[in-house]
Amino acid sequence: MEELRLFFAIDPFQWSDIFTAILCGFIVGLERQLRGKPVGIRTSALIVLGTYLFVAASNSMINDVTDTSRIIGQVITGVGFLGAGVMLAKDGIVVGVTSAATIWVLAGIGVAICVAGEFAAIKLSVLVVGILYGVDVMEAYFASLTRGVHSKFNTWKNRR
Template sequence: MISQLEMVSRLVMAAALGSVIGFERERLSWAAGLRTHMLVCVGSALVMIVSAFGFKDVLGTANVVLDPSRMAAQVVSGIGFLGAGSILLRGEVIRGLTTAASLWAVAAVGLAVGGGMYTASIAATIIILIILAGVKPLERRFIAVRQQRSIQMFVEKGSVSLDSVHGALGSGSVRVKQLIVQQSEDDSEVDHVQIALSRVTPAEFEAICQRLESMRGVREFRRLP
């Protein structure tokens, strides 16, 4: 049986390692942020401690056979409800998969800390943080070449519709993901149009902007970041 000080130290260390990963998620304003990751890490560490040392008093009893890993194993499957709660479907875009994966990974870190595997838990925390914060810029630069782009236009009332936009863009691979036409609040003869395009490279986006800007009735054209 480990000492009381060692037990508390493991829980504190789990909270610290969970906060490191949670801070990166909190920085991006995700629902599962700092406190969620800390709680998951501390909770899984506590379950691991209970699983490994909580049944020492009855292990020597006759006809009692226990598997110390069974409680810890439930963390791996049980953390799924938090991961599912952090995944959101917005239109055709699924958001939150990375946060769900980080919650699952933090639970594993907590189990490692609870089991006294300090080197493995610290190394895993560093690797997870590198994946979350360090790989994303590389992913944006080298992998996410085709991405969603948005355009904002102020047009003459009734001059732009989904058919006219498709007609201007042609029947290529360009995909209009969303088209919003909103009338001006001051009752002027101007509509506010916002278009979201998916699977568009920077070169294609520039060509699309030129086509849309030359459409009939367009008074003002803006490229949104």
């Protein structure tokens, strides 16, 4: 029985936190994937999980000479490069900014699992979906929200 317990041990990580990271990524990624947007389920789950793993690992190395908060800063910088990779400029219009922001907030959710706990991270994931979906609903009802660069007729896809 002890061998079985050791086989499933993943210290310093927690299985419940890993499942929470995957669930949070699934919640946000499902919304993106159902709407045909970049950063679907697989990518979202991996971003949240990866961020959780880095922060949890750094938290396990607490001693007099380490500053584990630097890992969070490095994650923010590294995830910024991922976000930059999904943005594209075509004919003077930048697309993919929402997907880039989604990547950034997914990393924040991974940090929240370690810092604020599992339930806070799940609530934040639902809040993100509420923002992503809710703004589209508002745009459908209020024409004033679809002016300028937010116009449905002024997007890069519609100009091709």
